[in-house]
Amino acid sequence: MNYRTLGKTGYKISEVSYGSWAIGGTWGDVDDKTSLLALETAIDQGINFFDTADVYGDGRSEKLLSKLSKSVKDKIYIATKAGRRLNPHNTEGYNKANLEAFIDRSLKNLDMDCIDLLQLHCPPTEVFYNEEVFSALDDFKKAGKIAHYGVSVEKVSEAIKSLDYDNVASIQIIYNMFRHKPHDELFQLTKEKNVGMICRVPLASGLLTGKMSSNTAFAKDDHRFFNRNGESFDKGETFSGVDYKLGLQAVEALKQIKPHNMTMAQFALKWILMNQDISCVIPGGKTKEQVQDNASSSDLPTLSKEIMSEVVSIYDQYIRESVHPLW
Template sequence: MEQRSFGGTDLRVSPIGLGCWGISGDWGPVNRDEAVGTLQRAFELGVNFFDTADMYGKGRSEELIREALGPHRAEIIIASKGGFNFYEGERHLDFRPEYLEFALGESLRRLGTEYLDLYQLHNPRPADLTDEVFALLDRLRAQGKIRHYGVSLNSRLEGADRVRERCPASVQVIYNLLDQRAAAEVLPWARSRGVAAIARVPLASGLLTGKYRRDPLFSDGDQRRKHGPEWLARGVEGVDPLRFLARPGRSLAQAALGLVLTHPAVTVTIPGARSAAQVEANVAALSAVPLDREELERVWR
C-alpha cells in the first residue's frame, strides 16, 4: 500500500489505518484470536497506522496490539490517546499533567514499547487544553516517550480554536458521508498548516456499510446502544439515499471510505474492523471502482 507523509512529521502512514476500538470488548464480546488475526491481517495488507486509546476496553485494545504486532513494533505507527481516567472511580475526563504522565506510562507498559509514535489528547474540553498540558507534551517528546502529539476532538469539535492556536502534529475528527462538520470547521485549517488530519468513524459506526436497516439490534455490550434510537433512526435514514453508490466492484462501505480519502486534507482514515474479512474489504476500498463525476455530484450536492 502507498504511504504518505503524516503532516509535517517524519512519519509515513498508510492512507487506510485501523481503528482499534471495536476489538477492545467495548462493542461486545471479542474472541482474542480473532482480534489478533484482525490486527495481523491489517499489517499483512500494508496497514501501518493503528489508532487506539488507553480507555478502549480499559487497556485491552493496547494489549492486543502488543500481542499481535509486538515483533513488528518498529514497522508500525501506534497512535494512542489519554485523558479518560478509568483508574479511579467512574470514568471521567482528566487532563491534569500528573495524571496524563501516569496514563502514558500505563499505555507504554501495556503496549510493551518505550515510545508512542503519536499521543493524542482524547476528547478534551476547551478548558482542558492548558499551557501546562502542552508543556507536559513537549517534555514527554523531549524525553523520547512520544514522537509526536495531537488532539482528538470530540464530536462537537470543542477546543478547535485552541488547537488552531497550538498547532499540534495532528488533529483527529469525525468525518464521513453523514457527518461533514469537520470539513467546514477543521479540515481546511489543517491542510493550510500542514497538520495531519485523521478521519475517524468513516463508516458512521458501521451504518455506512448499508447492512443496518430499520431498528438494528446491537448486542447488550455494544457501545452503539448508548447513542440512542434517534441517532440510529437518523443514521439509517441518511444511508438510504446513498445506497446507489454500491455497484459491481464497489460496496457502499468502500465508496464511503474512498470519499473520505478524496478530501485533500485527510491524511489517514481509520475504519474500525472486527474481523480479518472486514479489514480486507476496507483495504480493498483503495482499488475499488472509483466514483464517477455524476456520483460525486450527487453525494456532495
C-alpha cells in the same frame, strides 16, 4: 495500498489504517484470537498505522497491538490516547501528573519505550485553552516518552483552537458521509499548518455499511445500544450523532448512487479518501474479512464529481440540519 504523510510527524502511513476500539470492547462480542487474526490481516493488506486508546477494553487493545508489533518485521506506527480514564472526566484532571501516569501505563501495555503518537482523548473544551497541558506534552516529548502528540476532538471549534499550539502534530475527528463540517471549516487550516488529519468513525458506527435495518439488535454492552443519546459519552461517537431511523433512510439514498464495483463500506471510505487534505481513515475491523474489505478501498477507482456532489445533496436533505450545528 496507498500511503500519505501524517503531517509534521513525517510518518508515511497507509491511507486506510486501523481503529482498534472495536477489539477492545463496547462493540459486542469479541475474542482476542479473532482480533489478532484481523490485525495480522491488516499487516498483510499494507496497513502500518494503528490507532488505540488506554480505555479500549481497559488496555486490552493496547496489549493486542503489543503482540502484533512483536510479530512483524517492518515498522508499524501506534497512536494511543490519554485522558478518558479520568473519573470524573473534567478539565482539572488534565494535569501533568495524571497525563504522565496515563502515558506510563500505556508504555507498559504497549511494551514500548516511546509512544509514536500520543493524543488527548476528546477532553473538555476548556482543556484546549490551557497552555499548561500542552507545555506538559512538550516536556514528555523532550523526555523521550512520546515522539509526537496530537488531539482527538469532538468539535471542529476545538480542532481549530488546538492549531494555536505549534507542536500539535495531528488532529483526529469524525469525518464521513454524515459529517461534512470538517471539510467546510477545518481541512484548509490544517493543511496550512502541516497538521495530520486522522478521520475516525468513517462508517458511522456501521450505519454506512448498509448492513443494518430497523430490526438490527445490538448487545447490551454495545455502545450502539446504550449510548444513542449520549448516556455514557458524547452521542456523536455513536452513529455520528445521527438519529438511527433517519440514518437508515439516508443510507438507502446512498445505495442508489453507489458504484456497482464497491460495497457500501468501500464507497463510504473512498468518499473520504477523495479528500487529499486528510492523512488517513481508521475504520475498525473485528474480522479479517472486514479488514480486507476496508483496505481494498484504497485501490478502487476514484469517484466521479457527479457522485461526490450527490453525496452532498443527500447530506443536505437528510443529515445537515440535525448534525452540522452540533459538532
